[in-house]
Amino acid sequence: MPASTAAKSSRSIVKSILSLEQAEGVGAHVRRSIGRPELRNHDPFLMLDEFNVDKSGGFPDHPHRGFETVTYILEGHLQHEDSAGHKGIVGPGDLHWMTAGRGIAHSEMPVKSQTRVRGLHIWINLPKEHKMCEPQYQELLDKEISRATPQEGVMIKVIAGESHGIKSKVYTRTPTMYLDFKMDKNKTVEQSIPASYTGFIYILKGTAYIGDKEFEGKAHHTLTFSEDGAETIKIQTKEEDAHFVVIAGEPLKEPIVQHGPFVMNTQEEIFKTFVDYQNGQNGFERARDWHSTIA
Known part of the structure; x- marks a missing residue:
């Protein structure tokens, strides 16, 4: 196929997974797709949850090593605090992007006045050379996230990466786009995506039609893209409006050995991580005996 023709074709959908609800944390419920047996991981993505938490629940003190956690709030206000000294509150449309690196413990709990907090959690793997980096934290309020408006009735928040000439402020160690x-109904948009990226769409509301064959995607479904080198995703709406995220990234193509909140490349590194955490060393000096004030 000539390059000019290939560039115009859209990625297609190869798998559609309904995110089933399950208990997580303390009194929290999540709809998980990536991270379940049907889609154990989608390199470089390790987990995707749509979470719902009431004021009596949350995600109290827990450690991480070897990857990044991204929390994007859709409804309500969430408190967060970690062993590296970061603390704050994020509300609707806000983002916090935490690079766990060599070791961190953190807690995420609803503001007590909230009846419910809803949002998305994504875990993004780190390449081998960054797994033991120092923890980093990035936070963007809704008003600080740039928007692209390629046409009337289509609004794109550029959380990470680039869309229609608008670039995000977020630095990603694993190259990532998060849009x-x-x-509105009866709209069509094309989104560029690097040829080497893997990716997916998660539908939050309504129905979207993806690709040249117009694959129908409905709420709470994760739709994974073909890996055919096409550099465009075509997305349409018809009888109703839609709200969804497009997430894609550069696959690391490295071994993944995961044990709960620790993700490394070998079983030996996982064993060493447990020893480090138990002994409060090699990055866990502040994490082992740390307790948040919000949990």
Whole structure:
């Protein structure tokens, strides 16, 4: 196929997974797709949850090593605190992007006045050379996240990466794009995506039609893209508006050995991580005996 023709074709959908609800944390419920047996991981992505937490629940003190956690709030206000000294509150449309690196413990709990907090959690793997980096924290409020408006009735929040000439402020050690789309009914948009990226769409509301064959995606489904080198995703709405995220990244193509909140490349590194955490060393000096004030 000539390069000019290939560039115009859209990625297609190869798998659709309904995110089933399960208990997580303390009194919290999540709809998980990536991270379940049907889609154990989607390199470089390790987990995707749509979470719902009431004021009596949350995600109290827990450690991490070897990857990044991304929390994007859709409804309500969430408190967060970690062993590296970061603390704050994020609300609707806000983002916090935490690079766990060599070791961190953190807690995420609803503000007590909230009846419910809803959002998305994503775990993104780190390449081998960054797994033991120092922890880093990035936070963007809704008003600080740039928007692209390629046409009337289509609004794209550029959380990470780039869309229609608008670039995000977020630094990603694993090259990643994270876009929040809101589309009115009867609209069509094309989104560029690097040829080497893997990716997916997660539908939050309504129905979207993806690709040249117009694969129908409905709420709470994760739709994974073909890996055919096409550099465009075509997305349409018809009888109703839609709200969804497009997330894609450069696959690391490295071994993944995961044990709960620790993700490394070998079983020996996982064993060493447990020893480090138990002894409060090699990055866990502040994490082992740390307790948040919000949990």
